[in-house]
Amino acid sequence: MTRINDFAIKLANVNGTGSASANGLLMQSMFRMGIPVAGKNLFPSNIQGLPTWYEIRVSKDGYGARALDYDLMVAMDAQTYGRDVHEVRVGGYVLYDSTWPLHEDLHRSYVTFLGVPLAKMCNDNFQDARTRILLKNIMYTGTLAALLNLDMEIVGELIKESYGRKPALLEANSKALQLGYDYAKANFECPLPFHCTKMDANSNKILIDGNTATALGAVYAGATVAGWYPITPATSVMDAFKSFCEKYRVDPVTKKNNYAFLQAEDELAAIGMVIGASWAGARSFTSTAGPGISLMNELIGLAYYAEIPAVIVDVQRTGPSTGMPTRTQQSDILLCAYASHGDTKHILLFPSNPAECFDFAVRSFDLAEQFQTPVFLLSDLDIGMNDWVVDRLEWDDNYKPNRGKVLTSDELDQLQAYYRYSPVDENFVAARTLPGVNAKGSFFTRGSGHNQLGGYTETPSEYQEVMDRLLKKHKAAAQFVPEAIIKHKQGATFGIISVGGCDQACLEAIDILEGDGIHANYMRVRGFPFGKEVEKFIMEQDFCYVVEQNRDGQLKTLLVLETRVPKEKLLSILSYGGFPLSAKTVVDGIQHKRTKKKTEPKHEVAMEE
């Protein structure tokens, strides 16, 4: 049976051998053929020699979550050969390098083995040892182009775009591609029963990773100061920010830089720089991952208490401690919500894809300055480092940054006297002043106890007055964070709640369940403090499954703590092994819980959860 534009392949490689560019080329070719496609890079925390996988899911219906069910395995890593072959579905295919004979133990009766003498062909056609290794990847790309019916003109065009300026490389790559293609055409029945055919689903789409989109959002928001420390998987936010600044932020006349890019000595300093710059009136941000947030906790509390804007991008990875730096998770939710010692609460934004990374990055700066407080943009490795197909990013030239209440020199001259924390507006925010503007606006910023005028205090009532206002200010932010996305299904009595990068798997799971006659309403939380709609949605459901990628059900905990919903109503579906979520995991989790729910008394389910 032929399947068009609906299959999944997995490529098993050794990292550091140049497979990433070949795999990217493969995915981009499919994208240019107008087909909905999703790529997931499952890579090790290593420079060279360890196993690395790349998965491509082709879905005419636009499903982009991990497939877990592979039609074709490109098995290029001897270390993992055994388990890689095992992951291929019955009736699937394995592409391997037949330069060396396949060990008998590795044969499987239910899959078809496609041997291509890649190493031999490389050795026969290319001289240099490193070139031979690198071109092996392009060669199997050629083979796949034939097997999967890719448009060779598009593949060739992409190679030209990559190596156009280096004729020798262009020639070698083109040759390797053609050799792989010709071998497949001569030796196999092409195309395979599952393959690609041109569509027109991508005319308004782009292929972009979340970190690049986040950086672009920071540029468009007008951020001028970046303070950061290298850390996987957040580093590419700053790599992208720097390169966008080099492109867009050099003064056309003086050739001077309209930005400051500060690689700090550690995350303690990175957040300090952000706070100092925001205090002085620049839009400023940092990007980091969980270990960096742990270090930043100290000064996050200072920014919260002294009411200084700060935008913190947390591209989450698996914890605790060093954890698995190149694997994804959503395990910093509680850490960020309550970061730092003492009573603190922070604004969180949860993008679910690169397009939202762009939008929410801009909104982070507006919220941070409107509420004069740290704002966390909680992305993750899956969103941040994988290429996603999303709508083209849009910009409205009418956008004006919300700088919050900042007094000008003239406004200060009109005042009898200026006090930093009084009077406050309807959102419990007081006007701030910037250094270098007017001596009348001067004040002494302190993380020590202060009263509503900004003066030092150790008096309980004065201290509490400020702390109580900070709580009211936090609550007021609920109506300004991105509202939850809610989707109702006819006849549904229960809900599924998710956050961030779980979105695609949940939406697909809901469709699968619907096919089985199980109807589920859906809510994706996009901000904290939670808007009214979050509590209302949960109250309307008999119960809700909370799908998230951490062990302890952190979103569920936050919902229980910060809304009035009974905790018995919330049941966790968790995935926290470090790979992106698949719809199958969600469906299986729900089916399992449903079976249990029917057979066990209700209160026991509640206790278990």
Added chain:
Amino acid sequence: MPSIAKPIVTHPSLAKNALGLTVRAYEGAMSTLCAGCGHDSVTAAIIRAVWELSLPPHMIGKFSGIGCSSKTPTYFVGGAHGFNSAHGRMPAIATGAGAANRSLVAIGISGDGDSLSIGLGQMGHVIRRNLNMVYIIENNGVYGLTKGQFSASADVGSKSKKGEANRTSPIDPILLGLSLGATFIARSFSGDKEQLIPLIQAGMKHNGLALIDVISPCVTFNDHEGSTKSYAYTRKHEFSATESNFVIGADEITANIKKNGLTAVTMHDGSVMQFTRTPDGYDPTDRAKVFSYVQEHLSEGKVPTGLLYIDESSADMHDVMDTTETPLSTLPYDTLCPGKSALDSLMEDFR
């Protein structure tokens, strides 16, 4: 001395600076430090220094960490924004503020605990970055607010108030600064205002980080016999290694100053630091020689003071980053946002 209120009336005979301001305009809140604290003398020197320089108060940025020293920015230039941050984190806060607004005259006040222990990393890196600021360490060898523990600058053998002798080797900020590439290094004594004021002024005019270590005795916890940071000990062992005059601006009076050789160093704005005396063979622009000189004297128990090292040709943080002259914080948004058409064409790169 918080119990004494400052007089509200200004004496009519008080002199005015070029901005028409008396020294009172550069004062701050009443100090809450112990009577006789060396830090209050440093505060007084800062007030005098900025008044003489006729700096507009609102163009000054005051930064500090945590500790007795870090409280002092409230006590000077009330018309300037101040930031009393977290323990050891002043350098990062000042770096961010300096990055955002390069037109501020940044004064960082730190202590030996704040800079040489918890903040050693940040101090080291702000020196490397050569942020344009005056970085004053009010150095008393002891933790005051927590009642008398040794700090990292306490000398071996120096005794605590309870009689216990310190046995771990000290970190000397001058030697550290020299090794980290600091471009302006001075040491002074809180009891020597005549030396300290011109050092602060020259530090403010220096294009980069001016590290000024000020021995500033703690009258409550470290002013006893056996302490090497007491008033008595410091007066006996401190000596002015270099003597220098700071001459503001390049007016007629300074036109005659010899600017070649070692006698004078022209600061960034044309002001001149004139060395009136240096030891034989001493070259305040030769890092290695200064290092040996300071180290030899310290090992003999002597504390050389004055402007010890200067490299006025150095590039500050903004020079290195090639940042625009306009403070980033004041750049209009439309110069920062590339706009819709740029985004639309950029999207083609992601196809």
